[in-house]
Amino acid sequence: MSNIDPDKMVDQLTRPIRKTSAFYYVVVLALLMAVCWGLFAWTCQLTRGLQVTGLNNSVAWGVYITNFVFFIGISHAGTLISAILRVSGAEWRRPITRAAEAITVFALVLGASQILFDLGRPDRALNVILYGPLRSPLLWDVVCISVYLLSSIFYLLLPLIPDVAILRDQRLVLGWRKELYRILSFGWDGNPEQKRRLEKTIGIMAVLIIPIAVSVHTVVSWIFGMTIRPMWHSTILGPYFVVGAIFSGIAAIIIAMAVLRKVYHFEGYLKPIHFNYLGLLLLTMTALWFYFTLAEYLTIGYGALPEEWHVFEAKVAGEFALMFWIMVGSMTVAFFLLLFCRSKWPIGGTVAASLFIVVGMWIERYTIVVPTLVKLTGRGYPPGMYYPSWVEWSITGGSIAGFILLYVLFVKLFPIISIWEVEESEEAVVEKLANMKRYFPCVSSAPTES
Amino acid sequence: MRVVGTDRKLVLKPPKKRLLTKRGIELMSNTEIIFQTPGVGGALACVVIVALVVCYGFTLRWISRGREDQTGEPPR
Amino acid sequence: MDENRRNFLKKAGSAALGLGCGFPLLMAGCSTNGHSSEENSSSPNQWAMVIDVQKCKEPAIRAACIEACRKEHNLPTNPPPNQPAREVKWIWSDKFETAFPDQAHKYLAENPADLQVLLLCNHCTEPACVKVCPTAATWKRKSDGIVMMDMHRCIGCRYCVVACPYGSRSFNWRDPFPDRNDIDKQARKEYPTRSRGVVEKCTFCAERIRLWQERVDKDPKLLESEPAPIPACVEAANRVAGGEGALRFGNLGDSQSEVSRVLRDQNTICRQLALGTGPNVYYLV
Secondary structure (H helix, E strand, O other): OOOOOHHHHHHHHHHHHHOOOHHHHHHHHHHHHHHHHHHHHHHHHHHHOHHHOOOOOOOOOOHHHHHHHHHHHHOHHHHHHHHHHHHOOOHHHHHHHHHHHHHHHHHHHHHHHHHHHHOOOHHHOOHHHHHOOOOOHHHHHHHHHHHHHHHHHHHHHHHHHHHHHHHHHHOOOOOHHHHHHHHHOOOOOOOHHHHHHHHHHHHHHHHHHHHHHHHHHHHHHHHHHOOOOOOOOOOOHHHHHHHHHHHHHHHHHHHHHHHHHHHHOOOOOOOHHHHHHHHHHHHHHHHHHHHHHHHHHHHHHHHOOHHHHHHHHHHHOOOOHHHHHHHHHHHHHHHHHHHHHOOOOHHHHHHHHHHHHHHHHHHHHHHHHHHHHHOOOOOOOOOOOOOOOHHHHHHHHHHHHHHHHHHHHHHHHOOOOOHHHHHOHHHHHHHHHHHHHOOOOOOOOOOOOO | OOOOOOOOOEEEOOOOOOOOOHHHHHHHOOOOEEEOOOOHHHHHHHHHHHHHHHHHHHHHHHHHOOOOOOOOOOOO | OOHHHHHHHHHHHHHHHHHHHOOHHHHHHHHOOOOOHHHHOOOOOOEEEEEEOOHHHOHHHHHHHHHHHHHHOOOOOOOOOOOHHHOOOOEEEEEHHHHOOOOOOOOOOOOOOOOEEEEEOOOOOOOHHHHHOOOOOEEEOOOOOOEEEOOOOOOOOOHHHHHOOOOOOEEOOOOOOOOHHHHHHOOOOOOOOOOOOOEEOOOOOHHHHHHHHHHHHHOOOHHHHOOOOOOHHHHHHHHOOOOOOOEEEEEOOOOOOHHHHHHHHOOEEOOOHHHOOOOOEEEEO
16 A cells, blocks of 8 residues: 555545546446336336236246345345454455445345336335235345345445545535535544544444344345245255355455456555455355255255155256256356466456356356246146246346446445545554564564565 | 125225226226235334434434534534 | 144244344234234134045036136136136146145056146145235135135235145236226126236135125024035036035034035045145045
């Protein structure tokens, strides 16, 4: 960090807010078009009903529910990077927390809206609040996801306060944005008492948000786990979903970081070592994912209860074998990329692995939701098949575009790398060194900085 | 049009305008029956959401009121 | 089902939730298993049906039942072509082996592939659909054990369709009456229609049960000539020659009812008993 002086740093980190290139407008326009296409598809669905999808009474849930689980999974990026690393005192987190927390909020918004797309009568969605009984796992989801959304918005806003105050004081922009910065800086003047209170609140929130995030993905898995359907009704589903969520979340943040670094020239802030460390975390999660998948599939396949066997067989060697093995293949490629290319080629290697993982995890969600419904026996009618329609793909595409669009707009409004937290890194180094001296029996003085 | 209810607590309610096609609204008119009971789960969700918003709001206020001399005056 | 175990689970669940959250509301949520306080008075009544598989081998009987149900409940008459899996059905007929996968071993006396059985909602004692419904649009009516459906509260999330092990729930993928004239010409005005985007199912002709109840309440002597309400499918089967008694309907809580007698005297089977949902439609094989 010593090669960037503080004034220049503020200048560099606020540049995306002050200067807008033509390329930015092109990107926003393209994303807007994709979102509009998705909205058009949704209008078709609203006027003609869910008959425009590929769903039927046999396979009543499909791509929307897959997207829901997928987006909620992505949303775990912010929690993990920011909260867990903060709690464990990993100082390298400083330049990446904001980018991660923003992913959480926007992925949650898009994830929750997938449910709205899936409803036959979205106009009645409020009935869940008006009449919802506590016994329904969907109610648990409503409670947990709203708590998570509110908390992650709060957790995004908190560390933004000092940065927004910088923007407010520099009078970089005028108009409604100036007013926005005035409001969101909550009268911040940077005095030590404010700082103490802010740090304290962030510290508490970092601890609180971890169980909230874990509860959210556990409860999402319980939508499936609480039913008595083969390969859904499984005790492993909760932890399996949480691991999968953190896994895809880290992959998402790596991709976002690489794009930001390239577009806004944040090479001085998002260094190869950040990718290397995140890649190491990702590697751990890949191993965990393989472990959970093996545990789940081997238990089901070995036991071979008829009902479960139909689903298992369809996934491993039947209609869904192609998807299933693409998923396993992507994860394997990602694993070896992370294992062998991470240290030599930190950015390229981890980003490539992340792309494989994000795609692989979407497929994983799909192969959890759909095959069970396709291969159910005992319902008294022949099993049906499911092919998503253009409407479902369009709404999916629109949602992904909407997610990216929200993120891109956020980058335009707020510093995507936390200025004050990076500024403090000098003090953090001193503190860290002083702390480290306490670890060891025979270190008497701080080693000199080189 | 006579509507045979399916339970004693059924209450007839006039249809509201909905996200349906015109034809759908026509079809639904006069037959909209709503079963009226409060939902415990929904109430809990509302309570939790309101409590969190209030709690987070007060925390933000507490942070912004932070002054070294602890006079409690708003800054600036 | 094992009543003690169920009760224990319910109590333990409420206690755990109540302790965990310290929230009296939660206790209330777990103990009121249904809609309103009025329904809390649990009764031993449970409407049930016995289906004679041998008598129902006659296609005319099955067709009559299905058609009667369609007419009675304004089911869409024209299922979309090429989309059999989108049909709205309350009572339907399918192969024995798809309905009873755990019974259809290959040495069965009769080739199970040829045997067609009538299928409908089992009005389970522990219905999987009721557990998961996020709006209580489907619920277990405590007064008589029917799994009810409020199509006007349903939000169409299809969680129940996914959760029901018996395929008894259908979603309205399209307008039930795409042609405005249909509803005037064909629909039975006494039964409410529904909109697109909601789930529906068999209610054991709850509307007939209620009319019967009103008649009996007014004149208890009627119980002798009319000991139980007659659902539309039962009525239709009885009208077909050779179909008398193919479907029998009655109260399991009443040991003198026709279904109780049949269940005592003859061997019957149920669909997917191992799932623990406690189905209340019995099959005489």
